[in-house]
Amino acid sequence: MSNDIILRKLERLQTSAKPRVLDLFAGCGGLSLGFEAAGFEIRGAVEFDPEAAKSHGINFHNGAEEHSTPIDITKTSPTELCSQLELGTVSDAFDVVIGGPPCQAFARVGRSKLREIEEHPEAFIHDPRAQLYKKYLEYVDAFQPLAVLMENVPDILNHGGQNIAEETCEVLEAKGYICGYTLLNAAFYGVPQMRERMFLIAYRKEISSEVSFPKPTNWLVLPPGYEGSRSVALKTLRGRLDATHSYIEPPAALDDLPSVVTAKDALGDLPEINARELLATGAISRGARRFDTPVDYSTKKASAYADLMRNWPGHEAPTDGIRDHVIRFLPRDYELFSRMSQGDQYPEAYAHAVNMFKERLAAVQTNGKKLIEGTAEYKALWDSIVPPYDASKFPNKWRKMWDNQPARTLMAHLGKDGYSHIHYDSKQARTISVREAARLQSFPDGFRFSGTMNPAFKQIGNAVPPLLAKALAMHMMKTLKNKEKGASDES
Structure with a gap:
């Protein structure tokens, strides 16, 4: 040299x-x-x-x-x-x-x-x-x-x-x-x-x-x-x-x-996305999520961390709002997410889903319709409520975040699904948005991700904070x- x-x-x-x-x-x-x-x-x-x-x-x-x-x-x-x-x-x-x-x-x-x-x-x-x-x-x-x-x-x-x-x-x-x-x-x-x-x-x-x-x-x-x-x-x-x-x-x-920066410190000021309401009104559907619609910030007070994310020198938040605050379309699971407690993983989620199925089955039976186990109708009802994975083999597949702790590690697998990071707020009942994933990685709100939702999630999961x-x-x-x-x- x-x-x-x-x-x-x-x-x-x-x-x-x-x-x-x-x-x-x-x-x-x-x-x-x-x-x-x-x-x-x-x-x-x-x-x-x-x-x-x-x-x-x-x-x-x-x-x-x-x-x-x-x-x-x-x-x-x-x-x-x-x-x-x-x-x-x-x-x-x-x-x-x-x-x-x-x-x-x-x-x-x-x-x-x-x-x-x-x-x-x-x-x-x-x-x-x-x-x-x-x-x-x-x-x-x-x-x-x-x-x-x-x-x-x-x-x-x-x-x-x-x-x-x-x-x-x-x-x-x-x-x-x-x-x-x-x-x-x-x-x-x-x-x-x-x-x-x-x-x-x-x-x-x-x-x-x-x-x-x-x-x-x-x-x-x-x-x-x-x-x-x-x-x-x-x-x-x-x-x-x-x-x-x-x-x-x-x-x-x-x-x-x-003390450490918590998930709520990071996400609490972002606009709420109530997934069940969006589903009921038809405002969310299957298809690519593009970043072409700006969303105004909520009126909630921003934490010191959130303020940093909004005002990172050279990467300040857009004046017309954030464009990548978008979520996955998971119609089967929104109600299930709302029932999970913070810290719950897949075994707990599966148990909640089975209880939801039993409730729905009882309601059907009460209305005079008989669903017999093993029939196509019975299976269709089960599949519409209960996720398909064996609870004993996939204990860590899902996780609902704690609001008072930092999130667990974000992975590139976010590009395929977001079950590893279910939002801590049961009212919103969903997995995290692209912008929320970026916040958890400490990407400022003015940092732009090319492509649609899945490629953006992958980029975020692969990154160094x-x-x-x-x-x-x-x-x-x-x-x-x-x-x-x-x-x-x-x-």
């Missing part, structure tokens, strides 16, 4: 110039939004999904075609990317690379294989899952960033017996970086969602002699499912300390910090702007 290039980038950062970011596997831009808010320049992105790529272009480059076009990283070289985005010389194009290959990219790519990728670039040409990781390293080599941020699911710490984060650090350290990784939960950083992810930071050795992570700003006791999975992951690591020298303990959340990304980006900015090279950042 050229020392002249590194020195030029360092000298540039000692001025008022913003660090220039390349977001790989960018999605719609959760990481980009956090880095933009922390004072970085989002200069380019690589994203394969057409709708997500278009969203990124809309929100960070005013919809410019060259920034809104999907890019296949396996077929696009760094030189080609710079040419497409008109960025000039490859080595001078970016100061920071963020993002992370999908976890499938690491399957069966062992430690020795990771180390051999550069020496034998064609060795894994027939393993497409290795290609994403290989291209990621190719991009780091070509752009010679001063810093790298990678994000992935916690399982990457034990992916088929491999600790991919540790192995990635080994590769980056061989390239002249100092590297560290940890687990962070978004709820500790002001996000109304308990989302656990692995984050890895690397700096050029000319920048810093150590890696640290931002301290939490909010406090909560993680529920058993989250604390348990974190404990298992960390126990595995601590049992292999000789092979995990780059692991850093998550910064502690102290109980004197402000922007507020967590901002906390990481602000922490990294302090290190990058530190005038004494190699001094550690204690904040």
